[in-house]
Amino acid sequence: MENLRARLQKIPPLWWQAGLLVLAVLLPLPLNDYYRAVLWRTGIYAILGLSLNIIVGYAGLFQLGHAAFYALGAYTSALLNLHFHIPLVLTWPISILVAAFFGYLISRPILHLRGDYLCIVTIAFGEVVRLALVNNIFGITGGANGLSGIDQTVLFGLTLRTPLHHYYLVLFFLVLTLFAVRRLENSRLGRAWMYVREDETAAEAMGVDTTWAKLLAFVLGSGWAGLAGALYVARIPVVSPDLARFIESVVMFCIVVLGGTGSIPGVFVGTLGMITLPEIFRFLKTWRDAWMGVAMVAMMIARPEGLWPSRRIRMEIREKE
Amino acid sequence: MQQLLQQLINGITIGSFYALVALGYTMVYGVLKLINFAHGDLFMWGAYIGLTGLSALVALMSRGGPILILPVSIIVIVTIALVGVLIERVAYRPLRSAGRLAPVISALGAAFILESLARNIYGASWKTYPTGLVPAGRVALVGGVRISMMQVLVLVVSFLLMALLYLFVYRTRIGTAMRAVSLDHEVSRLMGIDVDGIIATVFLIGPGLGGLAGMIVALYYGSFDFTLGWIFGLKAFISAILGGIGNIPGAMLGGMILGIIETLGAGYVSPQWKDVIAYAILILILIFRPTGLLGERVAEKL
Numbered sequence: 331m332e333n334l335r336a337r338l339q340k341i342p343p344l345w346w347q348a349g350l351l352v353l354a355v356l357l358p359l360p361l362n363d364y365y366r367a368v369l370w371r372t373g374i375y376a377i378l379g380l381s382l383n384i385i386v387g388y389a390g391l392f393q394l395g396h397a398a399f400y401a402l403g404a405y406t407s408a409l410l411n412l413h414f415h416i417p418l419v420l421t422w423p424i425s426i427l428v429a430a431f432f433g434y435l436i437s438r439p440i441l442h443l444r445g446d447y448l449c450i451v452t453i454a455f456g457e458v459v460r461l462a463l464v465n466n467i468f469g470i471t472g473g474a475n476g477l478s479g480i481d482q483t484v485l486f487g488l489t490l491r492t493p494l495h496h497y498y499l500v501l502f503f504l505v506l507t508l509f510a511v512r513r514l515e516n517s518r519l520g521r522a523w524m525y526v527r528e529d530e531t532a533a534e535a536m537g538v539d540t541t542w543a544k545l546l547a548f549v550l551g552s553g554w555a556g557l558a559g560a561l562y563v564a565r566i567p568v569v570s571p572d573l574a575r576f577i578e579s580v581v582m583f584c585i586v587v588l589g590g591t592g593s594i595p596g597v598f599v600g601t602l603g604m605i606t607l608p609e610i611f612r613f614l615k616t617w618r619d620a621w622m623g624v625a626m627v628a629m630m631i632a633r634p635e636g637l638w639p640s641r642r643i644r645m646e647i648r649e650k651e
Numbered sequence: 652m653q654q655l656l657q658q659l660i661n662g663i664t665i666g667s668f669y670a671l672v673a674l675g676y677t678m679v680y681g682v683l684k685l686i687n688f689a690h691g692d693l694f695m696w697g698a699y700i701g702l703t704g705l706s707a708l709v710a711l712m713s714r715g716g717p718i719l720i721l722p723v724s725i726i727v728i729v730t731i732a733l734v735g736v737l738i739e740r741v742a743y744r745p746l747r748s749a750g751r752l753a754p755v756i757s758a759l760g761a762a763f764i765l766e767s768l769a770r771n772i773y774g775a776s777w778k779t780y781p782t783g784l785v786p787a788g789r790v791a792l793v794g795g796v797r798i799s800m801m802q803v804l805v806l807v808v809s810f811l812l813m814a815l816l817y818l819f820v821y822r823t824r825i826g827t828a829m830r831a832v833s834l835d836h837e838v839s840r841l842m843g844i845d846v847d848g849i850i851a852t853v854f855l856i857g858p859g860l861g862g863l864a865g866m867i868v869a870l871y872y873g874s875f876d877f878t879l880g881w882i883f884g885l886k887a888f889i890s891a892i893l894g895g896i897g898n899i900p901g902a903m904l905g906g907m908i909l910g911i912i913e914t915l916g917a918g919y920v921s922p923q924w925k926d927v928i929a930y931a932i933l934i935l936i937l938i939f940r941p942t943g944l945l946g947e948r949v950a951e952k953l
Contacts, residue, residue, distance in 0.1 A: 446892070449686070450937070451933070453885070461924075588756060624760070624764060626760025627760040630756050631745045
């Protein structure tokens with residue numbers, strides 16, 4: 331076992347990455363449309379998880395209202411398409427900007443709040459967004475039924491119709507996200523985030539601009555969730571306030587923590603556990619949530635640091651014992 | 652003026668529900684620094700067990716009347732308190748030294764289990780409580796304000812419970828130990844306090860109160876479904892934060908304020924936007940008083 335492990339570790343990381351990418355490209359081909367759609371959903375939530383991981387995992391800020399930014403991105407894309415007939419592809423950058431702008435707006439005045447107080451404000455903000463959408467704010471969001479009749483996505487003259495097309499679209503953005511968050515993790519900013527997470531006072535004493543670091547985590551994470559929302563609209567031509575439900579935020583939060591806070595492979599493990607497996611276990615029907623709950627409790631007791639933690643966090647938790 | 656007073660009374664009634672549930676959040680937070688997400692669902696289970704108990708008793712005695720509420724209340728309190736202790740033992744105790752995030756996920760898992768069980772056992776449809784348990788009359792107060800018998804019952808019970816809890820926490824030895832544990836586990840242990848025992852006591856009292864509140868809320872509104880836990884849980888949690896989490900009088904004050912704001916918002920602005928108004932005020936209060944209204948400003952570290 332040790333021998334095998336040592337030999338596996340000798341393989342250059344680039345080979346691993348290329349191998350996984352080939353696998354991700356080939357994986358949907360033998361599957362039927364239902365499972366291709368499940369993979370698409372997995373991809374969307376992996377992007378959401380990676381974006382939330384910037385806020386919760388790297389900067390250590392409790393964000394339990396992430397679904398609001400997902401919904402904001404989706405509604406931005408849908409509204410621009412419905413009212414101004416802008417092709418969906420061109421709405422994506424605007425979705426990112428709108429979600430990032432709201433991320434700035436909400437986080438700027440509350441960054442000085444500590445842990446759980448920050449958490450409750452993000453919950454409250456998420457609920458405000460959902461209720462504003464339900465109450466048909468400015469008469470444009472279509473109330474509880476949401477908006478429908480959004481165009482199909484046309485990419486370079488190719489209309490994306492099948493789940494397979496959309497899977498590849500999401501895969502493209504997922505790879506892009508992965509590339510970006512890996513670069514961020516090892517950047518000056520990434521180290522500043524982790525410093526803030528571990529010890530804010532010490533970080534400040536060492537000259538890290540903590541407010542700026544936290545603000546950037548919020549803005550980047552929220553903006554990227556907006557992109558996930560726009561990608562959702564690219565396949566599902568109907569948006570509703572359900573996108574911003576509290577339970578959605580909870581699922582995203584669990585994705586980040588279950589796999590291991592601040593760990594990129596952890597986000598994939600979390601997405602598998604919270605999204606893909608429940609989708610496959612649909613036959614359990616109403617008992618599914620109960621089993622998911624049992625799994626969550628059992629998992630945390632067995633491995634409080636997450637299933638695939640980053641090395642730093644594992645050392646921290648195991649050290650205390 | 653008369654309308655304002657009437658709204659205030661309604662607000663205080665709803666506020667006392669929030670306060671009763673918020674007490675459970677705030678006590679658990681005090682001793683464990685954990686947001687007990689399962690608390691809202693324990694509250695909802697109080698409503699369901701109350702439903703089963705009251706329906707059975709009404710059928711058995713073939714008559715209604717307020718006297719039937721008392722034995723059922725005791726059953727509800729005992730059952731929910733035991734479930735609360737069980738959850739602490741199974742889902743939270745093994746995670747004491749595991750950082751801040753793991754217990755939160757465990758709590759959310761426990762909440763999923765409780766909610767799913769309720770939906771599978773009682774079904775997803777709306778449930779109605781038996782009628783005729785509380786006399787329907789209204790009492791006229793000064794200035795033409797009227798208060799229903801149900802409101803009188805709710806207010807008397809919740810204020811009595813809050814007063815008792817206050818005396819318990821601030822005047823008894825166990826209460827003192829509880830406050831010591833919420834300051835520092837290690838030092839409390841050195842002073843001879845059974846920390847695990849105190850935490851178990853908190854998980855008896857908090858969920859017990861929450862379960863009873865669930866029954867009272869269901870009695871007050873007459874009908875409910877399994878989403879009751881999320882809705883009231885979130886509002887109650889907000890009340891606890893509003894007053895300063897970990898602070899027991901703060902939870903009571905926060906609940907009252909939230910209830911009043913919500914009722915006034917529904918009455919004078921728009922019922923659709925009442926929740927938005929409540930959340931907006933929460934955000935504003937936290938921006939200007941980051942540790943809630945009665946929360947103490949603690950130096951994080953030196």
